[in-house]
Amino acid sequence: MNTLTIDSLELKGKKVLVRCDFNVPLDENLKIRDDKRIVDALPTIKKIIYDGGKLILMSHFGRPKGKVVPEMSLKPVADRLSELLGKKVILAPDCIGDEVKDLVSKMNDGDVVLLENLRFHEEEEAGNEEFAAKLAELGEIYISDAFGVCHRAHASVSIIAKYFDKVASGYLLKNEIEYIGGAMKNPQRPLAAILAGNKISGKIDVIMKLIDISDKIFIGGGIANTMLLAKGIEVGKSLVEADKVDIAREILKKAEIKGTKILLPLDMLCGKEFKNETELKYFDTDKQEKDWIAMGIGEKTVLNYKEELADCKTLIWNGPMSVFEFENFAKETFEIAEIIADYTQNNGLISIIGGGDTAAAVKIAGLDDKYSHVSTGGGAAMEYMEGKKLPGIACLSTKGFDPNRRFLIAGNWKMNKTPRESIKFAKDLEKVMINDDNVEIMVAPVFNSIYPVYSELKKTHIDIGSQDVFWENSGAYTGEVSVKMLKLSGVKYCIIGHSERRQYFGETDETVNKKIKAVLKEGLVPVICVGEMLEQREKGIEKQIVKDQIEGAFAGIELNDYLNVVIAYEPVWAIGTGKTATPEQAQEMHAFIRSILKDIYGNEFSQATRILYGGSLNVQNAKDLLSRPDIDGGLIGGASLKKDDFSKIVEIAKEI
């Protein structure tokens, strides 16, 4: 599945509407304090000007909440852009309306107009379709380059794309996807992550995800206090999140299970009071005295981290190592920033700086151009790292650009294989499975084999699924397994509502819905099965049956959650019977499922959803089925139990 970027479009003479994120910080005199977001958008902007396009830029600015707030005008941005381009950038009086249309109609090739703050209209944040359509009228091509807001389903970010035949990502967005997406999906190893900053809250999902994929994790900042406390180490008067100590324990436990090395500070720089002008002292972490406050990592820790970072090939850095806003406590954060800059420049380290605070710290250190990539996104970067689909990226998929709609080839082992056989099979798979960016692989063993199989495969690209799950987290539910338990056993995907469970174990659309919600709440991916029985197909009601199942499954599920689900169409009459739906039958039903999803969540999002086919999928029919436009992988029973067949199907998917 290819990605469409600005390079593939003919821009000459075209009105090119570009969504940027020019939400830059201003000082009290309304002067721009940091123009990184403007500077990083320049490659896209210059390309359009040089190619002779008519460039119409749009952005939000601050939080005016749907009202015109003069201090939140984009005027300072228009002025700065004019300076940087050496060319007049005209600021439009609004972002929609006749006056703006008129202004745009008079543009010459190479002209630049910046629309006024999109958020002066409340419809922007509400994701209003009419507003999006009005914006869309201004351009012939839509370019998305606003990574910083791609996690929002706002009108100009994601809704707008459907009004264009031609959409693409700009260079800024492409870079973000390549660096962050690349590090998360296919990193050069060892992969390290620095997790620091004030708080664990808000970062739990990222931390859990990074534990999954990293080889080493370095802890610093305020997070370190809570982590140390979780290990039973006293931290004096330091800032801790008492209600997050249990989570910190879970994090440490998960890292141990995963075999991810966690590095905690050896010493801390402490202050008597939480302010810049105060008495300072270094303490070894196990010897910190009661009335001191830890404000960052110490010197021994810097040396230790320097040594441990030396062999790393990729690094994701999120969160400052100390309270760097206080000059007297900034030294260690800057030292780490220097070490990483040095390794990037001289050691071939791929360094990715994510999150607003960290980007600010490296900027103050004067090192921001010394890293491989400094993300322009705060929240967006975090959600992207968590592996979530971002509406602003997913919406580009209708036009063939979607880095997320990759094939998923999933093996449902059903009630087959003992733990010993499962481990052996996992070892065999590890040897034969190709690693390709276009194909994700999952195996779903029997419950009691999940953890052993996971232990075997945890550092490979093969993910683990469960064949079912229960919606409660704990309690008197004999025989059931919760999402949390599965998560701690290494599960990423939960198959829900398999026809065999519907048929033999009383699974209903209602229980399916409860399970999906429980799975999404824990950040795992539900694989939701739907499909009709033979007699239903013979009666010609198969579409109605599947429609009811889909609507039941998604009742009360919000768009942002929906983006993370996978669907599997499994006609019951084709399962384990050797009878496969013909590629035409399967494609017809997949397209129908997508149309139902479109009615619920809108076209661009339904296009981003993966719909797998299941039911006697095998080496012989795989190519024909997987080549169909709406079939995004397979949920495979019988053929997934043979390593050569399963790997062959993965191979076939890779070639498509």
Ligand code: 13P
């Ligand atoms: P078969 O591939 O054995 O028909 O099984 C399909 C299935 O039920 C996968 O979940």
